[in-house]
Amino acid sequence: MDTAQRADERVVLKLEHICEALSAWTGIPIERLVPGRLGGADYGQLRQKLEENIFGQPEAIAAAVSALERRLELPERPGVRRPLWNALFAGPSGVGKTELARQLATHFFGDPKNLIQIDCSELDREHHIDRLVGSPPGYVGHGQGGQLTNELNRCRHGVLLLDEVEKAHPVILTKVILPLLGEGIVHDMNTGKMLDASNMIVVLTSNCGTNRLQEPAVGFATTEQPSEDAQEKAIRAAIASHYPSAVLSRLDDVIVFAPLSEASMLKIWRREVETLEHRLGQRGDEVRIEIDSKAEPLLLSHIRGSIRQEGARAIQRLFDKIVTGYCLKVLSKGKSGQLKVLVGDSGNDALQFRLAAGKSE
Numbered sequence: 001m002d003t004a005q006r007a008d009e010r011v012v013l014k015l016e017h018i019c020e021a022l023s024a025w026t027g028i029p030i031e032r033l034v035p036g037r038l039g040g041a042d043y044g045q046l047r048q049k050l051e052e053n054i055f056g057q058p059e060a061i062a063a064a065v066s067a068l069e070r071r072l073e074l075p076e077r078p079g080v081r082r083p084l085w086n087a088l089f090a091g092p093s094g095v096g097k098t099e100l101a102r103q104l105a106t107h108f109f110g111d112p113k114n115l116i117q118i119d120c121s122e123l124d125r126e127h128h129i130d131r132l133v134g135s136p137p138g139y140v141g142h143g144q145g146g147q148l149t150n151e152l153n154r155c156r157h158g159v160l161l162l163d164e165v166e167k168a169h170p171v172i173l174t175k176v177i178l179p180l181l182g183e184g185i186v187h188d189m190n191t192g193k194m195l196d197a198s199n200m201i202v203v204l205t206s207n208c209g210t211n212r213l214q215e216p217a218v219g220f221a222t223t224e225q226p227s228e229d230a231q232e233k234a235i236r237a238a239i240a241s242h243y244p245s246a247v248l249s250r251l252d253d254v255i256v257f258a259p260l261s262e263a264s265m266l267k268i269w270r271r272e273v274e275t276l277e278h279r280l281g282q283r284g285d286e287v288r289i290e291i292d293s294k295a296e297p298l299l300l301s302h303i304r305g306s307i308r309q310e311g312a313r314a315i316q317r318l319f320d321k322i323v324t325g326y327c328l329k330v331l332s333k334g335k336s337g338q339l340k341v342l343v344g345d346s347g348n349d350a351l352q353f354r355l356a357a358g359k360s361e
Helices: 003-008 015-026 040-053 058-073 097-107 126-133 147-154 170-183 228-242 262-282 295-301 304-310 312-332
Strands: 085-090 115-119 158-163 185-187 194-196 200-206 253-256 287-291 337-343 351-355
Touching (some): 040 058, 040 097, 085 097, 097 200, 126 170, 147 185, 147 194, 170 185, 228 253, 262 287, 262 312, 295 304, 295 312, 304 312
Parallel strands (some): 115 158, 287 337
Antiparallel strands (some): 185 194, 337 351
16 A cells, blocks of 8 residues: 555544543533533523423523523633532422433433432431441441442532432531532542542532421412412521521522422323323333313312422322323223323213223223
């Protein structure tokens, strides 16, 4: 082979090639490595993806996307080392706090595996700190590592979710969470090393103050309810009285999630319909589900108290119990077709299930 042929076969190494290799080796999303890949259009797309999966929380989503854009589009302040974003998500259970963290891991970091989730309700004793960061030499459990430190060794670019942080022991707040929020570091007691969490989004979730709200289920009440502003003020006051100022001062945002509106509940319900159709289709069943517009609020009205306490989880449980259960019962008899759920004609609000040609089942 002559020199001219060898010259023609040379591979030109471009920036994109280097970034792809680095992404494969380190797990860092390629969007974080290629300059200019996270422009304004990408942030708009991120917001759209989040709103497609989380209903009724446009302000929370907008705050998250805006904070990430501010943080990543400008160089960090000189001498500052901290996580990409520190946020406290507060509000009732089941309104999307944990789900927003999951969706950020999926759509911002590119993989749902880029989520580290720690349940702080299991860390209510001082010695539980060893579960998080490992035991020092000479103590029981040394060599096994901790839940948090082991996960940070696996994933250095993602979302760190500390669920129900108000239930963690105060020692864990001061010795683990404060350095994490302030400097983006976690001390691994097992190895003595300082682990870098500066490329993580740190999300704390809290139900603090929501148990004081005695409002009926939003969207189905017949009596006057406290305004969302009043509820948010009550939650923020509870947060200010519960958490040390040292923790609050290290947060970039405290976002109070709104209670689920009736429109949001119906969107969650209809997404369950789509999900069930997809799940049934994956196993080869051809079933189409149609729920009458009068039947949807009637079904949800049966679980007013549960929705207030559990949010979307209560809706999913009701759907599985009534609709999923009935579909499986019908399919076990070898039937298929279009399933309709509607309010009966008897005037007593009884539900009816009709399959295909309109025969009552």
